[in-house]
Amino acid sequence: MIKFFFMIVFLVSNNIFSILEIEILKGSDNLSKVAFVPFGVEGTVEESYGGQISKFIERNLLLFGEFENLDESDMLSYPSSENDFYYRDWKIQGVDYSLIGKVNSVNSLGNLNISYSLFNINRRIKILEGEIIGSENNLEGISKIISNRIYEEITGLKGIFNTKLAYVVNSDTETYQICISDIDGKNEQILFTSNAPIMSPDWAPDRKKIAYVSFENGLAEIFIQDLKSGQRDSIQALGMTNSAPVWSPDGKSLALVVSFSGNPDIFIYSLNNKKLTRLTNHYGIDTEPSWSPDSKKIIFTSDRSGSPQLYEINTKSKRKKRLTRDGNYNARGRYFPDGKSIFFVHGNDGNFQIATKKLSSRYIETLTSTSLDESPTISPNGNIIIYATKDGSNGYLGGITLDGKSRFSLPVKNGSVREPAWSPLLN
Amino acid sequence: MEPIGIFILAMICQVYSCAANVSDSVERMQYASVAGEEYLQEDKLDTNLDDKVFFEFDKSSLDAEDKNLLEQYLPFIKKAKIVRLEGHCDERGTREYNLALGERRALEVRDFLIVKGVSGKKIRVVSFGEEKPLKSASNENAWAENRRVEISLY
Numbered sequence: 001m002i003k004f005f006f007m008i009v010f011l012v013s014n015n016i017f018s019i020l021e022i023e024i025l026k027g028s029d030n031l032s033k034v035a036f037v038p039f040g041v042e043g044t045v046e047e048s049y050g051g052q053i054s055k056f057i058e059r060n061l062l063l064f065g066e067f068e069n070l071d072e073s074d075m076l077s078y079p080s081s082e083n084d085f086y087y088r089d090w091k092i093q094g095v096d097y098s099l100i101g102k103v104n105s106v107n108s109l110g111n112l113n114i115s116y117s118l119f120n121i122n123r124r125i126k127i128l129e130g131e132i133i134g135s136e137n138n139l140e141g142i143s144k145i146i147s148n149r150i151y152e153e154i155t156g157l158k159g160i161f162n163t164k165l166a167y168v169v170n171s172d173t174e175t176y177q178i179c180i181s182d183i184d185g186k187n188e189q190i191l192f193t194s195n196a197p198i199m200s201p202d203w204a205p206d207r208k209k210i211a212y213v214s215f216e217n218g219l220a221e222i223f224i225q226d227l228k229s230g231q232r233d234s235i236q237a238l239g240m241t242n243s244a245p246v247w248s249p250d251g252k253s254l255a256l257v258v259s260f261s262g263n264p265d266i267f268i269y270s271l272n273n274k275k276l277t278r279l280t281n282h283y284g285i286d287t288e289p290s291w292s293p294d295s296k297k298i299i300f301t302s303d304r305s306g307s308p309q310l311y312e313i314n315t316k317s318k319r320k321k322r323l324t325r326d327g328n329y330n331a332r333g334r335y336f337p338d339g340k341s342i343f344f345v346h347g348n349d350g351n352f353q354i355a356t357k358k359l360s361s362r363y364i365e366t367l368t369s370t371s372l373d374e375s376p377t378i379s380p381n382g383n384i385i386i387y388a389t390k391d392g393s394n395g396y397l398g399g400i401t402l403d404g405k406s407r408f409s410l411p412v413k414n415g416s417v418r419e420p421a422w423s424p425l426l427n
Numbered sequence: 428m429e430p431i432g433i434f435i436l437a438m439i440c441q442v443y444s445c446a447a448n449v450s451d452s453v454e455r456m457q458y459a460s461v462a463g464e465e466y467l468q469e470d471k472l473d474t475n476l477d478d479k480v481f482f483e484f485d486k487s488s489l490d491a492e493d494k495n496l497l498e499q500y501l502p503f504i505k506k507a508k509i510v511r512l513e514g515h516c517d518e519r520g521t522r523e524y525n526l527a528l529g530e531r532r533a534l535e536v537r538d539f540l541i542v543k544g545v546s547g548k549k550i551r552v553v554s555f556g557e558e559k560p561l562k563s564a565s566n567e568n569a570w571a572e573n574r575r576v577e578i579s580l581y
Contacts, residue, residue: 197558199522218464219553220526241530241554244523257523262534262552264527285527301524307485308524329485332521345521352519372565374521390518393563419522 021185021410024065028405032096032154034061035070039101040080045112049103049139050080053114056143057099060161061150063184064384064399065406070095082117082126090121097121097154101146110136118150128153140186158381164423165377165386166191166201166210167397171415178212180227183422185410191225192232201421202246210421211245211254222256235269246290255279255289255298266300268315279313280320288332292339299323299333299342310344324357326364332375337382343367345374354387356402367400377422386410388418464551466509472580474503480536482574484519487531489539497539500578504545507580512536514554515561515577517570522556529554536576 036058039050061067076089080102090098101116111133118128130149134142148159160183169177176198181188192198196215203210211224222235222242235242241259248255254269258276266279266289280286284304291298297312307328313320324330329347336343336356346355346364351371357364367385376387386399395416399408410417480493489497504510514529533552541547562569 197555199526199556199558215555215558218467241526243526257527259527259530262530262537264530285524285531287527288521288523301521303485303524308520329520331524347520350519372518390565393565 021413022063022399022408023411024062024406024408026065026407028065031066031068031405033068033070033094034058034154035075035090035093035095035098036061036072037075037078037080037098037100038072039103039114039116041103043105045103045105046136049112049136050101052139053103053143053146054099054101056140057147057150060144060147060184063161064401065408066155066401085117085119087119087121087124090119095121097127097150099150106133112136112142114142114146116146118153155383157383158425160379160381160384160425162426163380164203164207166203166421166423167417168198168201168419169412169415169417170395175415178210178225180210180423191227191230192223199419200244201419203421203423204247205249205251205424207423207426211247213243213245222254235274244288248291249293249295255291257287257289266298266313279315279318290334292335293337294339299335301331301333310342323359324364325362330355330364334376334378336378337380343376343378343385345376354385354400367402368398370398373398375419377420379422380425386420386422388420466511466551466581469581472503472507474500474580476500476503478578479575480578481571482532482576484517484570484574485528487528487535489535494539497536497578498543500540500580501543501545503580504540504549507549509581510540510545510550511577511579511581512550512552513577513579514552515559515573515575516557517573518557518560518565519570520557522558526554526556526558529556532574532576536578 036054038054041047041050058069062069070093074093079085079100085100098119098121099116101114104113106113113131113133115131117126120127128149132142132145144161147161151159163183164180165183166180169179174195177193178191178198178201179188180191194214194216199213201210201212209224209226211222213220214223220241220243222245223232225232243257245254245256252271256267256269257264258267263283265281265286268277268279279298282304284302286300286302288301289298297314299310299312301308302311308331310323310330310333311320312323323342327346327348331345333342333344341356341358343354343356345352346366353366353373354368354376355364355366370389372390373387376385378385384399384401386397388395389398395418396412397410397417397420476499477496480489480496512533514533516525516529533554537550537552540550560573562572
């Protein structure tokens, strides 16, 4: 009885903290269909592990609405080895890919050997085969690794199921929190709680630290927080208003905004010697810097033309180039992982929406259709954008795949959530 | 000396030592900061005047009505130790840009007061961008109220 009671408490509290959950709003008609066949178990392995692993993988692959599944109850057979696998059982159900697998016991300490195969039904070939050893206490972690491999094989893009999201939660007017969670919304961790605003989270490339802006001391101040130890260090050495920190791709510097004499300009701050190097010097507002993937350029927002527009500056030659001309509000630009396109907030007829633009073209493409969209962040494989938007007085996160196949939302259970920041891949 | 005093002193030293790292010449000005905010613990001076001026979207200029209001503040400011100017924006557009825009609005008020003879040393400027709206609704009325500089005297 007591055990039962604790179980309930655990479930309830877990529910409160896991605030993000992805809901697919619009899928496409021509998604690839995948059959996730329950894995077989052998020897002394707990019977349920086979089904758990295939379900975890299925949930990962369906997470962003990029695939559809064949329901387990509609499967004509449940093979766990190649010998029992018949293409016609899947072809007849319109399946494009089938995943099968087997769980074996390695030793009595709970270590498992999981082998799996992925078949392309239309081409009638096995396209992937793998084996992984892990603990029975980490079935979700093992499933993420297998999910990444499957995703890479099918799409040719890096798998992102090991990535995380940082975001700011504002549960009432006096409570601001910076949180991180797994990309599926699980394992939420509150990094810092304050009664003053928190802004602009950005991940260090090694995922060990997060930089953000906190007003806890009365004005905008940049902090770097170590995720393991929880230690927070202010870059207060800069003195006056600091904002918009973003890590350089090598993790050695931050691009940030410092406002001396009330004039915000872009600077590079070296984390080693704490030296500040000026990049822009203009009486207009210069803010929202972000690095190109090759570190050679920084994109930023400036109102030097009279309205906020995007510019890029070469960090060595300091040569500047204006990137946007259409519309009177183009701000907070970020480069795609390939460095060839940018995404940003585009103001159009009083609506603020997420847009993209190839650097080689003039044409701006709007991705979203709500009116108060901001803070877009891109998956490290360049395929998905998550952004902040608003419904009534509550902020929530929306998402879109760049092939246009899926739209989804990450509704919050309590309060308002904003400023998503997608972590880099684990190396 | 109290530990907090030592802390504040250390912070001031750091502020100045690092600002010296910047190669460009930098005009120092009084920002609201940890080191200078004890005044917030004291009571505000009561002026019976409107304590806000409002702005157009993505603009920081003062109109005749705003200037008229600020002029009425001048006799009170003579008696005040500190003039705190807090700049804010509506939720539209991006957060970091709005942080800069809120600062620009507060500075516009500061510059007007300085031209009218107020000492810059008395003035503390801080921007909260769009982070502290007065109204949380998403409509023209709420936005108009949120685009503001709040003036308080201590």
